[in-house]
Amino acid sequence: MGAVSYLNTKPLVYGFEKGLMKDDAELFFDYPAKIAAMLLKDEIDVGLIPVAVIPKLPEYHIISDYCIGASQPVASVCLFSDVPLEGIKEILVDYQSRTSAALLKVLLRQHWKIDPMLTDTSNNYQQHIKGNTAGLVIGDRALVQRHQSAYIYDLAEAWQQMTGLPFVFAAWVANKQLPEDFKKAFNHTTGLGLQHIDEIVSAIDFSAYDMKAYYTQNIDYKMDGKKLEALGLFLSYLL
Numbered sequence: 081m082g083a084v085s086y087l088n089t090k091p092l093v094y095g096f097e098k099g100l101m102k103d104d105a106e107l108f109f110d111y112p113a114k115i116a117a118m119l120l121k122d123e124i125d126v127g128l129i130p131v132a133v134i135p136k137l138p139e140y141h142i143i144s145d146y147c148i149g150a151s152q153p154v155a156s157v158c159l160f161s162d163v164p165l166e167g168i169k170e171i172l173v174d175y176q177s178r179t180s181a182a183l184l185k186v187l188l189r190q191h192w193k194i195d196p197m198l199t200d201t202s203n204n205y206q207q208h209i210k211g212n213t214a215g216l217v218i219g220d221r222a223l224v225q226r227h228q229s230a231y232i233y234d235l236a237e238a239w240q241q242m243t244g245l246p247f248v249f250a251a252w253v254a255n256k257q258l259p260e261d262f263k264k265a266f267n268h269t270t271g272l273g274l275q276h277i278d279e280i281v282s283a284i285d286f287s288a289y290d291m292k293a294y295y296t297q298n299i300d301y302k303m304d305g306k307k308l309e310a311l312g313l314f315l316s317y318l319l
Contacts, residue, residue: 155226
């Protein structure tokens with residue numbers, strides 16, 4: 081199994097790190113697009129993947145009641161700029177997540193109605209966010225970038241303004257049918273960390289953002305009916 085190596089996944093992998101399912105599964109970490117590519121190539125059976133990848137899978141099964149979602153501003157998926165939206169000429173696009181890049185394109189077209197040049201990036205591109213060149217930054221680096229940029233446009237918040245729905249960034253997806261007893265144990269394990277948020281926060285050395293607020297207010301981990309509705313709507317934009 082593959083999961084994302086960002087702070088936002090810590091509650092979802094807490095159970096595995098405490099030894100649950102150690103005899104049933106092997107879990108490792110990488111950035112979102114890499115985990116997605118491995119699931120597409122059948123190099124792993126389950127991944128916490130960017131949901132924009134789902135239509136590319138020949139077969140997919142969402143196997144957990146928990147996800148990386150947001151019902152309020154998410155704080156860690158944002159468009160950062162020195163100038164207001166209408167002054168942006170170019171956007172440097174984070175290479176680590178397909179979902180955030182796809183969501184950005186939907187918002188540019190449907191919500192903000194601007195048409196800047198989009199430029200793919202590699203490492204350390206944040207230093208080039210200046211003047212009328214903005215940047216889409218995700219994950220832990222976005223929480224740091226919040227201290228650097230004059231204008232912050234939260235993509236989850238913009239989606240909520242546009243649709244009235246929450247947003248799902250990543251879900252636990254299998255590329256094949258798995259046994260029911262495995263899925264039951266998996267669901268329990270992925271939800272366990274939500275009962276131990278204070279313990280998780282106390283073990284994190286990260287001063288750029290209030291992690292208790294991040295886990296309890298910005299990220300909404302429950303995959304409920306509204307999020308499934310939002311996921312369906314988002315995927316329809318990608319067709």
